[in-house]
Amino acid sequence: MKRFENKIWLSSPTMHGDELKWVTDAFEKNWITTAGENVNEVERLVAEYTGCKYTTALSCGTAALHLAVKLVGEKLYGQPKPNQGTLQGRKVFCSDMTFDATVNPIAYENGEAVFIDTEYDTWNMDPVALEKAFEIYPDVKLVVLVHLYGTPAKMDEIMAVCQKHGALLIEDAAESFGATYKGKQTGTFGIGNIISFNGNKIITGSSGGMFLTDNKEDADKIRKWSTQSREDAPWYQHEEIGYNYRMSNVIAGVVRGQMNYLDEHIAQKKAIYERYKEGFADLPISMNPFDSVNSVPNFWLSCMLIDESAMCRQVRGEQDSLYISESGKTCPTEILEALAKYNAEGRPVWKPMHMQPIYRSNPFITVNGNGRARSNAYIKEIGMVDVGADIFRRGLCLPSDNKMTADEQDVVIDIIHGCFR
Ligand SMILES: *Cc1c(COP(=O)(O)O)cnc(C)c1O
Numbered sequence: 001m002k003r004f005e006n007k008i009w010l011s012s013p014t015m016h017g018d019e020l021k022w023v024t025d026a027f028e029k030n031w032i033t034t035a036g037e038n039v040n041e042v043e044r045l046v047a048e049y050t051g052c053k054y055t056t057a058l059s060c061g062t063a064a065l066h067l068a069v070k071l072v073g074e075k076l077y078g079q080p081k082p083n084q085g086t087l088q089g090r091k092v093f094c095s096d097m098t099f100d101a102t103v104n105p106i107a108y109e110n111g112e113a114v115f116i117d118t119e120y121d122t123w124n125m126d127p128v129a130l131e132k133a134f135e136i137y138p139d140v141k142l143v144v145l146v147h148l149y150g151t152p153a154k155m156d157e158i159m160a161v162c163q164k165h166g167a168l169l170i171e172d173a174a175e176s177f178g179a180t181y182k183g184k185q186t187g188t189f190g191i192g193n194i195i196s197f198n199g200n201k202i203i204t205g206s207s208g209g210m211f212l213t214d215n216k217e218d219a220d221k222i223r224k225w226s227t228q229s230r231e232d233a234p235w236y237q238h239e240e241i242g243y244n245y246r247m248s249n250v251i252a253g254v255v256r257g258q259m260n261y262l263d264e265h266i267a268q269k270k271a272i273y274e275r276y277k278e279g280f281a282d283l284p285i286s287m288n289p290f291d292s293v294n295s296v297p298n299f300w301l302s303c304m305l306i307d308e309s310a311m312c313r314q315v316r317g318e319q320d321s322l323y324i325s326e327s328g329k330t331c332p333t334e335i336l337e338a339l340a341k342y343n344a345e346g347r348p349v350w351k352p353m354h355m356q357p358i359y360r361s362n363p364f365i366t367v368n369g370n371g372r373a374r375s376n377a378y379i380k381e382i383g384m385v386d387v388g389a390d391i392f393r394r395g396l397c398l399p400s401d402n403k404m405t406a407d408e409q410d411v412v413i414d415i416i417h418g419c420f421r
Contacts, residue, residue, distance in 0.1 A: 008344035009401040011200040019257030036249030050185040052212040054219035057247035061174040061196025061209035066105040068192040087111025095146040097388040115354045117366040118388045124153035133365040147176035150300030179298040205255035269299035279413035284310035330419040332396040349395035352388035
C-alpha cells in the first residue's frame with residue numbers, strides 16, 4: 001500500500017464558500033469586532049436549530065463552559081467572597097472520560113471535580129456510578145456531563161438521578177452539536193449548556209462557542225459577563241468581575257456560513273461510521289456504541305474498541321508507550337503507528353481525567369463506589385471495574401474527516417486489517 005499523498009485527517013475544517021461571504025460582509029460593513037449581524041444571526045440560527053430559547057455567542061467552548069459553571073455556581077451558592085471562586089472548595093460531579101476543557105472550568109472557580117466513571121453502552125457518564133457518588137457525597141448540587149464523540153449520554157437515567165438529589169445539570173455538548181436524545185437536541189437538557197465551534201468540531205468558526213439556555217436572564221447575564229461586565233452607565237462602571245469572552249463578528253461570519261451545512265456534515269460523518277462498521281465486520285472489534293432506540297448521534301468521530309481477546313501486550317507510561325507485536329492481535333498503539341506510517345491521523349481515546357497527573361488526587365467514583373480512597377486489597381476484593389481506563393487501553397479514534405473519500409477510507413480499513421494479521 002502507498003502512503004496517502006494528502007494526509008487523511010482525524011477531523012479537519014470543511015469550508016463551503018458561504019463562510020467567506022459573511023466574513024466579507026462583516027468587513028464591508030466594518031462590523032469586525034464583537035457585535036454585528038453575524039453574531040446576532042448565529043445566535044438566532046442555533047436557537048432555531050436546537051429549540052433552546054436563548055443563546056450567547058462566545059469566543060470558545062471553554063469560555064462558554066467557564067461562564068456556565070460560574071452562573072450555575074452562583075445560583076447554588078451565591079456570589080463568592082473576594083479572592084474566592086464561585087465553587088470555592090465545593091465538589092462537582094463530572095464526566096471522567098473527556099477532554100480536559102470539560103473539567104478545567106470547575107478548577108477556574110476553585111471547585112473540586114469528582115470524576116464519575118464511564119459506561120460501555122454510550123461511553124458516557126454511568127448513571128449507576130453517579131447514583132453511588134450521591135451516596136458518598138450527598139451535598140453535591142452540580143453535575144457536568146459530556147456527550148462524548150457526538151453520542152448522547154443516557155439522559156433519562158442521568159436526569160432522574162439529578163432530580164432525585166436536587167442537583168443541577170450542565171451539558172458539555174461541544175462534540176455533539178446536532179445529536180438528539182428522544183428527538184431533543186443535546187445541549188437543551190441542562191440548566192445552562194454549551195457547544196463549540198473549534199476547528200475540528202462538526203462545524204467550525206475557526207474557533208468559537210455558545211451558551212444555550214431557556215432562561216433569558218441567564219443568557220443576558222452571560223452576555224454581560226463576556227463583555228467585561230459593564231453596567232448601564234455613561235462610563236465604564238463595574239459591579240461584577242468581567243471577562244473578554246464574546247464571539248467576534250468575523251468568526252460569527254464563518255459559523256453563519258457553516259450552519260447551512262450542519263446536517264450535511266452529520267450525514268457524511270454517519271456514512272463514515274457505517275463504512276467502518278461494515279469494513280470491520282470480520283474483525284474482533286466493536287465501534288463506539290450508541291442507543292439506537294432513543295438517540296441519534298452526530299457521529300463526529302468514529303472510534304473502535306479492540307476485543308480483549310485480540311489485544312497484544314501494550315504498556316503506556318506518562319508520555320510514551322510500547323507494545324509487543326503478536327500475530328492475530330493488535331493494540332491502539334500499533335494501529336495508530338500504522339495509520340501515521342501511511343499519513344493518516346488517528347488518536348487515542350481521551351485519557352480519563354482520573355488518570356491525568358493534574359487531577360490524579362481528585363475523587364473517582366465507579367459503580368463499586370469510591371475507586372480511590374481505598375486500599376488496593378479492597379479494590380481487588382470488590383472486583384472494582386474502571387471502565388474509562390479499559391476503554392482508553394483498548395480504544396482509538398479513527399480518521400473521520402468529512403473530506404475522506406470512500407476509496408481512501410477503504411485503504412484505512414485495509415491498513416487496520418493489516419494490524420490484525
Ligand atoms: C472541544 C471541546 C471543548 C472546548 O471547546 P473549545 O471551543 O475548543 O474551547 C470542551 N469540551 C469538549 C468535550 C470538547 O471536545
